Amino acid sequence: MSAVRTNRTVRGIPDATVARLPVYLRALTGLADRGSRTISSEELAAAAGVNSAKLRKDLSYLGSYGTRGVGYEVEYLIYQISRELGLTQDWAVAIIGVGNLGHALANYGGFPSRGFPVGALFDVDPDLIGVPVGGLPVNHIDDIVTVCRDREISIGVIATPPSAAQAVCDRLVEGGVECILNFAPVVLQVPDTVEVRKVDLAVELQILSFHVARRADGAAPGVNGVAPALDRMDGVVVRR
Amino acid sequence: MSAVRTNRTVRGIPDATVARLPVYLRALTGLADRGSRTISSEELAAAAGVNSAKLRKDLSYLGSYGTRGVGYEVEYLIYQISRELGLTQDWAVAIIGVGNLGHALANYGGFPSRGFPVGALFDVDPDLIGVPVGGLPVNHIDDIVTVCRDREISIGVIATPPSAAQAVCDRLVEGGVECILNFAPVVLQVPDTVEVRKVDLAVELQILSFHVARRADGAAPGVNGVAPALDRMDGVVVRR
DNA sequence: CGTTGTGAATCCCTTCACAGCT
DNA sequence: AGCTGTGAAGGGATTCACAACG
Numbered sequence: 001m002s003a004v005r006t007n008r009t010v011r012g013i014p015d016a017t018v019a020r021l022p023v024y025l026r027a028l029t030g031l032a033d034r035g036s037r038t039i040s041s042e043e044l045a046a047a048a049g050v051n052s053a054k055l056r057k058d059l060s061y062l063g064s065y066g067t068r069g070v071g072y073e074v075e076y077l078i079y080q081i082s083r084e085l086g087l088t089q090d091w092a093v094a095i096i097g098v099g100n101l102g103h104a105l106a107n108y109g110g111f112p113s114r115g116f117p118v119g120a121l122f123d124v125d126p127d128l129i130g131v132p133v134g135g136l137p138v139n140h141i142d143d144i145v146t147v148c149r150d151r152e153i154s155i156g157v158i159a160t161p162p163s164a165a166q167a168v169c170d171r172l173v174e175g176g177v178e179c180i181l182n183f184a185p186v187v188l189q190v191p192d193t194v195e196v197r198k199v200d201l202a203v204e205l206q207i208l209s210f211h212v213a214r215r216a217d218g219a220a221p222g223v224n225g226v227a228p229a230l231d232r233m234d235g236v237v238v239r240r
Numbered sequence: 241m242s243a244v245r246t247n248r249t250v251r252g253i254p255d256a257t258v259a260r261l262p263v264y265l266r267a268l269t270g271l272a273d274r275g276s277r278t279i280s281s282e283e284l285a286a287a288a289g290v291n292s293a294k295l296r297k298d299l300s301y302l303g304s305y306g307t308r309g310v311g312y313e314v315e316y317l318i319y320q321i322s323r324e325l326g327l328t329q330d331w332a333v334a335i336i337g338v339g340n341l342g343h344a345l346a347n348y349g350g351f352p353s354r355g356f357p358v359g360a361l362f363d364v365d366p367d368l369i370g371v372p373v374g375g376l377p378v379n380h381i382d383d384i385v386t387v388c389r390d391r392e393i394s395i396g397v398i399a400t401p402p403s404a405a406q407a408v409c410d411r412l413v414e415g416g417v418e419c420i421l422n423f424a425p426v427v428l429q430v431p432d433t434v435e436v437r438k439v440d441l442a443v444e445l446q447i448l449s450f451h452v453a454r455r456a457d458g459a460a461p462g463v464n465g466v467a468p469a470l471d472r473m474d475g476v477v478v479r480r
Numbered sequence: 481c482g483t484t485g486t487g488a489a490t491c492c493c494t495t496c497a498c499a500g501c502t
Numbered sequence: 503a504g505c506t507g508t509g510a511a512g513g514g515a516t517t518c519a520c521a522a523c524g
Binding site: 280281282296297299300304306307308309310311312 | 503504505506507508
């Protein structure tokens with residue numbers, strides 16, 4: 001994690017910054033659509049929902065792309081952020097698991113339109129193999145390695161049941177995929193050359209639950225919240 | 241943000257800790273299924289993919305639920321974490337936007353089975369109103385306020401196109417919903433009594449893109465990556 | 481004059497290391 | 503003897519505040 005490039009700045013952009021760049025990018029494309037030519041850090045920060053000092057510091061990691069007394073040129077900043085994020089080229093994704101979620105993802109236009117064409121679909125279900133979903137026929141999960149190699153898949157999206165996730169992940173890695181977006185509620189084991197990001201819907205809801213519960217706490221009983229709270233520890237409450 | 245409760249400990253559990261509790265919970269239920277009675281911080285940490293000191297510190301915010309020299313009793317810890325997260329009661333969720341994603345979410349069994357019954361569905365499309373999705377008829381988006389009030393909805397899941405998201409959000413808040421899970425690529429404006437969490441698939445892919453691009457950088461040309469990289473700044477490359 | 485870019489201060493989270501308990 | 507619980511140290515990220523600059 002100490003890759004020094006001889007480019008413009010010595011790199012090592014903080015993870016927190018990288019995670020915000022796409023948000024800035026979205027705000028900027030919105031502004032470009034509405035015809036803005038330049039924008040100040042204050043305004044852009046408001047549009048992105050962050051503090052302006054944070055925005056300026058984030059952008060400063062990319063280089064000095066603003067003009068003092070004026071602001072940032074929208075189109076130019078869009079280009080610089082896109083370049084930094086590697087969005088100047090397409091990266092093919094594979095979706096593994098064509099159930100509810102995988103189906104929705106395969107049909108979701110937001111991926112290809114942002115430079116992430118869906119290059120392959122995989123499932124185990126024999127009834128699905130060969131059936132086109134979102135215009136692309138489903139391949140068998142046993143062919144992950146060869147198909148990913150052939151089609152130069154860069155990103156694997158795991159939308160399988162949890163029990164299958166690790167095996168699928170292993171094959172993706174074997175097929176040369178080094179970036180994985182994991183929707184399965186499992187902690188994946190990968191070599192440290194591989195980058196994994198996780199989206200876990202149940203976890204998100206449980207985090208929200210903490211906040212609802214906290215609010216309900218002080219409030220009058222019966223305000224949003226279906227069953228009465230358990231007060232006694234008389235058994236385990238987690239369902240499956 | 242300085243809510244002091246007179247319970248057992250003075251509260252104020254760090255956000256980072258709250259975000260990990262669901263992960264511990266999942267690891268623990270897995271262990272319980274396999275019949276483990278107790279577990280050490282070392283083992284549980286490994287299962288959850290974190291460092292053991294972090295795990296112990298996180299758990300220490302809930303209270304002293306371990307036994308020195310032994311470890312944690314699995315069932316008891318499950319109960320304590322569930323209680324802390326407010327999972328000892330159900331919280332009804334509403335899904336707004338019954339398109340690809342909303343449809344998948346409505347049919348996803350993981351929500352109700354974890355204590356988040358789907359209590360309402362909304363859309364604007366007249367063809368969808370009244371049609372049952374996942375067993376529940378779709379309501380019109382104009383009825384959000386009254387339906388959410390009536391059915392005591394605690395959590396709103398926004399799965400609409402970005403253009404509709406803010407208006408939907410406003411109505412949810414008006415209907416008494418104080419926790420929102422937002423799938424629309426928009427920064428929502430809410431009163432600070434409302435908690436918003438965001439899941440943005442395109443952002444996740446763009447973050448991964450940064451990492452793919454970084455890897456591809458040093459590698460031989462042609463290794464995973466569809467189009468040749470742009471070297472010149474001759475136009476804007478972001479698509480819509 | 482207005483806004484960027486950035487050292488310095490602050491805050492929060494993570495990790496270490498070990499005292500304290502079973 | 504072994505493992506938890508936690509002060510203390512360390513590392514990042516955020517925010518402040520202002521010098522530098524167009």
